[in-house]
Amino acid sequence: MPASATEPSQREQRLASRLQATLVAPGLLLREQPLGLHFAHGGVDLAELRQLPTTVLGLPLPAPERGWWFMDTETTGLAGGTGTLVFLYGGLHFDGQQFTLRQWLLTRFGGEAALLDGVIQTLQHTALLVTFNGKSFDLPLLRTRARLQRCALPEQHLLHLDLLHPARSAYAQRWPDVRLQTAERRLCQFRRQDDLPGSEAPQAFMRWLRAGSDEGLLRVMDHHRNDVLSLAGLTITLAQAFQHPHLHDADAAGIVRRLRRQGYRVREGQGQLAFSA
Numbered sequence: 001m002p003a004s005a006t007e008p009s010q011r012e013q014r015l016a017s018r019l020q021a022t023l024v025a026p027g028l029l030l031r032e033q034p035l036g037l038h039f040a041h042g043g044v045d046l047a048e049l050r051q052l053p054t055t056v057l058g059l060p061l062p063a064p065e066r067g068w069w070f071m072d073t074e075t076t077g078l079a080g081g082t083g084t085l086v087f088l089y090g091g092l093h094f095d096g097q098q099f100t101l102r103q104w105l106l107t108r109f110g111g112e113a114a115l116l117d118g119v120i121q122t123l124q125h126t127a128l129l130v131t132f133n134g135k136s137f138d139l140p141l142l143r144t145r146a147r148l149q150r151c152a153l154p155e156q157h158l159l160h161l162d163l164l165h166p167a168r169s170a171y172a173q174r175w176p177d178v179r180l181q182t183a184e185r186r187l188c189q190f191r192r193q194d195d196l197p198g199s200e201a202p203q204a205f206m207r208w209l210r211a212g213s214d215e216g217l218l219r220v221m222d223h224h225r226n227d228v229l230s231l232a233g234l235t236i237t238l239a240q241a242f243q244h245p246h247l248h249d250a251d252a253a254g255i256v257r258r259l260r261r262q263g264y265r266v267r268e269g270q271g272q273l274a275f276s277a
Helices: 010-019 048-051 109-124 132-149 164-171 179-188 198-211 215-243 254-260
Strands: 022-025 026-035 067-074 084-094 099-106 128-131 159-161 265-269 272-276
Touching: 010 022, 010 026, 010 215, 022 109, 026 109, 048 215, 067 109, 067 132, 067 198, 067 215, 084 109, 084 132, 084 198, 084 215, 099 109, 099 215, 109 132, 128 132, 128 215, 132 159, 164 179, 164 215, 164 254, 179 215, 198 215, 215 254, 215 272, 254 265, 254 272
Parallel strands: 067 128, 128 159
Antiparallel strands: 022 026, 026 099, 067 084, 084 099, 265 272
């Protein structure tokens, strides 16, 4: 086998150094950043996740010690299907004691099997998966890529909280749109600085493959980092909005409809919602 297929190129080594990442397999980098417990994202202390009630947004929560994974992907397109590649996979892991950011980045197409190994490993050690539109996009795409690599995702044990749907129930009638960046700005008071739009991420990856230009990839990594931090912050703030909709300018009627569709009994009093199975 040619050495170039198994050994990192100079540009891959340079990219790993700039990202403070590790070359974990041919064509794959892993950046891992311990963040501690009291980590602020916008106006939210993410340690507040430890104070969430046992049922949040209509989903009973497992203990964080079993592993919560706030997950997002960056891809070569939004169409999905076999022609779309996940080139960046990662998330924020929470075990009740600290947060750890992990991001797997492809540096060449041959690293996809190793990236999917990372997906499988994280899901095996996760009890709660949190995404934003992950039920419709991220997970179906990862399943497709896994099938193409003749493997399968370990999902049977997972509880999946897709924040897009409760966010729509609470704010579709209040906001002009319910995109992730709208929600993080309004609920977490987080405003991005010099953010690379997600729509430009595929071009940044292709520029890297064709010309070795890494500036765009650095910005993609930062964009992705903000995405997963926002998932953790929104889990807290949306839970607060579901309990006290009038304090968070949420649509109480929309929240009640959602909870009743999920089979909960809902009581409202003094601006607060209480629900039980």
